[in-house]
Amino acid sequence: MSKTLMGTILIVDDNLSELELISHYLREGGYTVINAVGAKEALNKVLEQKPDVIITDVVMPGMSGFELCRRLKTHPDTEKVPIVICSSKDQEIDRLWGMKQGADAYLTKPFTREQILRAIKAVAV
Incomplete structure (x- = not known):
């Protein structure tokens, strides 16, 4: 039985x-995965490959993930793409700041497979 792909994640x-x-x-x-080692690479890949x-x-x-998030949410081609911030910064203020930058979810490291x-699933439209 083959898995159906559920979408592409950067x-x-x-x-x-x-x-x-x-x-x-x-x-x-069951997801297709695109990797980017840093925010600048991510900005290029998000426009080319249109992840879900x-x-x-x-x-x-x-460039921090917060800045990446802010840039993506203010660009017409990427403003609707859900963003999950996944960080070792586990203070409530970090989570609030991440959400203020436009993140749709905030996970702290370490996390489990189930959590991610x-x-x-929670942010995908």
Whole structure:
């Protein structure tokens, strides 16, 4: 029995082991995965490949996940794409700031496979 693909997810993280872990969870969940090692690469890939959901880390060199989120939500081609922030920044103020930047969900690391799949299902339209 083959899995039906449930959509394409862009994962943005400068930590390759995190990127690999999230990719693994999502592929097991039936999603197509695109990886970007940093926000600048993500901005290019999001316009080229039009993912259904974006998962981004916050702390990255060059441009933070918060700034990436803000840019995507103010661009007409990407403003409707749901964004899940996935960060080790676990303070309530970080979560509130992430939501203020336009994030649709905020997960803190470490997370389980179930938590990440649930977050995606919650934001996917």
